[in-house]
Amino acid sequence: MCASGCPGGKRVLATWFCCGNAWGPCAAAGTGACGTCQSSNNQCAWPNISDACKNLTKPQNCSENPSRYGCGTAIKVTTCGTLKSVTVTIADCGPDTKSHCGESKLCCYDPSRPPYFFYAINRLIDLTPAAFSAIHTLDAGIIPVGIDKW
Amino acid sequence: MSEIKRRELLKGAVLGSAGILSVSTFASLGLGQPANGKQEASGESEPGGRNPNFAMGLVNGIDGATVIALNEESLVQRIELTSATRVWKGQDTTLEEVKPGDFFYARGTPTADGRFIAETIWVNIVNLHLQIDDIDVKGKQFVFSDPHGQIVGHLRPYTVAISLHGDEPASRDLSGLQIGQHVQVIGCWHPDTGEFDVSKIFA
Numbered sequence: 001m002c003a004s005g006c007p008g009g010k011r012v013l014a015t016w017f018c019c020g021n022a023w024g025p026c027a028a029a030g031t032g033a034c035g036t037c038q039s040s041n042n043q044c045a046w047p048n049i050s051d052a053c054k055n056l057t058k059p060q061n062c063s064e065n066p067s068r069y070g071c072g073t074a075i076k077v078t079t080c081g082t083l084k085s086v087t088v089t090i091a092d093c094g095p096d097t098k099s100h101c102g103e104s105k106l107c108c109y110d111p112s113r114p115p116y117f118f119y120a121i122n123r124l125i126d127l128t129p130a131a132f133s134a135i136h137t138l139d140a141g142i143i144p145v146g147i148d149k150w
Numbered sequence: 151m152s153e154i155k156r157r158e159l160l161k162g163a164v165l166g167s168a169g170i171l172s173v174s175t176f177a178s179l180g181l182g183q184p185a186n187g188k189q190e191a192s193g194e195s196e197p198g199g200r201n202p203n204f205a206m207g208l209v210n211g212i213d214g215a216t217v218i219a220l221n222e223e224s225l226v227q228r229i230e231l232t233s234a235t236r237v238w239k240g241q242d243t244t245l246e247e248v249k250p251g252d253f254f255y256a257r258g259t260p261t262a263d264g265r266f267i268a269e270t271i272w273v274n275i276v277n278l279h280l281q282i283d284d285i286d287v288k289g290k291q292f293v294f295s296d297p298h299g300q301i302v303g304h305l306r307p308y309t310v311a312i313s314l315h316g317d318e319p320a321s322r323d324l325s326g327l328q329i330g331q332h333v334q335v336i337g338c339w340h341p342d343t344g345e346f347d348v349s350k351i352f353a
Contacts (some may be wrong), residue, residue: 013314015334016277021222021254023208026276039255040222042201074197078315089198096279103314130201133257138272139238141336141350142314 006108007085007103007146008080011120013103014077016132016143017045017120019092031080032092034071042134044075045094045126053093061099062122066150076128077135080107080120084135088127095123107144203264205229205256209248209273217248217271228265229256239273240338240347241308248273251341274339276346282331292327292348294335302349303337312352320350327353 018026020038031037033049045058048066059066069075071090078085104121125147129138136143169186195201207219207227217229231237231245235258239247248254248271255275258268280294280301290305310320327333333353337346 007305018277022206023209026253036198038200040200040204040206041198042195043198044166087197091198093323099279100314105314106317130207131205133204133255133270136272137238138255138275138277139336139349141277141312142334142352 004108004110005081005083006110006118007083009076009078009146009148010124010150011080011107011118011144012122012124012150013100013105013120014125014127014132015095015106015123015124015142016129016138017092017094018129019043020145032109034091036071037091037128039129041091041128042088042131043091044077044088044129045092046075046090046122047093047095047097047124049090049093050054057094057096058098059122059124064097064122064124066124069149072147075125077125077131078146078148079135080146081143082135086127086131086134088131092126092129096124097123105142105144107146109131120146124150157280186246202260203257203258205258207254207270209250209252209254211250212245212248215245217245217254217268219254229258230265230272231271232267233261236270237273238270238275240306253339253341265270272345274298274341276335276337276339278335278337278346279287280335282327282329282333282335285327285329299344302345303335304345306349308348309348309351311353324351327351 018039019032021028037043046069047059048054048068073090074087076087100123104119107118107120109117151298204209207221209217209219211218217225219229234295237243246285249270252273254271254273255293256268256271258266260266283295292303294301294303312320333351336350337348
C-alpha cells in the first residue's frame with residue numbers, strides 16, 4: 001500500500017442528505033434548521049449549531065465535542081485517498097451522531113507516521129448531494145473524509 | 151428513520167411546532183449566528199452557493215441521448231449524455247432504463263447555451279436510515295421501517311452489505327443482518343410507491 005491520501009484535520013465519516021425543492025421521497029425534506037438548505041448548493045449539516053441541536057445529535061455520547069458553529073460557517077471537506085475537496089457552509093442540524101458511535105472506515109496509510117493506519121471515526125458532518133458528488137460518487141453512500149474545523 | 155424524516159425531526163426540534171418560526175427568529179435559538187469560519191474557494195462555486203456542476207430534476211422525456219427534465223425551479227433543462235456518461239439506477243445501467251417520472255441527480259458541466267453535459271447521472275437514488283422489521287429470504291425482500299411507516303426493500307443480485315465496524319469488504323452475504331437492527335441503505339426508489347431496490351446496506 002502506498003503512503004498517500006491522508007487529508008489534514010479531523011477524520012470522520014460523511015454521508016449525504018437531501019433538502020429544499022425536490023421530488024420523490026425527498027420532496028418533504030424542507031430547507032433545514034437554518035432555513036437555507038438546498039440539495040443543489042454546497043452545504044452541510046453540523047451537529048452543534050445550537051443547544052437544541054446538540055441535545056438531539058448528542059455527539060458527546062461518542063466522546064466527540066464538536067465546536068459550536070452557526071449557520072453559514074464554512075468547512076473544508078477533503079476525501080481520504082483522492083484528496084478531492086469542497087468547501088461547504090452549514091445549513092442544517094445533523095448528523096444524528098449518537099446513533100452511529102464507533103463507526104469507522106480506513107482513511108489512509110502512512111508508513112512514516114505511527115500508528116500508520118488512520119481511520120475516519122464517527123459522524124460529524126453530512127453533505128448535500130451537490131457537495132458530496134463534488135468529491136465522490138453518491139452511490140458510495142458513506143465515505144471517510146477530513147474536515148478542517150471541528 | 152429515513153434521512154428525510156430524520157431531517158424533519160431535527161428541523162422540527164429546533165424550529166418548534168410545525169416550523170412556524172421565521173428565519174429571523176433563529177437568532178434567539180442560537181441558530182442564526184453569522185459565519186465565523188473563514189471562507190475558502192472550493193474550486194467549484196462559492197462556499198454554500200449553488201454548485202454549477204450539479205443538476206437535479208424530474209424526467210419528462212428522453213430525446214435521443216438527452217434527458218428532458220424539469221429542474222427544481224420548474225424550468226425545463228436538457229441533460230445530455232455522452233458515451234462516457236455513467237448512468238446509475240440501482241446499479242450501473244444505460245439510458246434505456248431511464249423513464250419519465252424518474253427523478254435524478256447529475257454531475258457534469260454546464261454549457262453557455264443552457265445545456266448540461268452529464269458525467270454521471272443517479273436515477274431515483276435514495277439514502278435512508280431505517281430499522282429492519284422483517285427479512286423474507288424466500289421473497290428476496292426486507293421490510294424496513296421508520297417512525298412514519300414501513301418500506302419494502304427488494305434484494306437484487308447486486309445488493310451488498312458493508313460493515314462500518316471493521317475493514318471487511320462489501321459482501322453479498324446478508325445473513326449477518328438481523329431484525330431490529332438499524333441500518334443505512336443506498337437504494338433505487340420506485341416512484342410513487344413505498345418500495346425500492348436495495349443496493350448497499352451499511353450496518
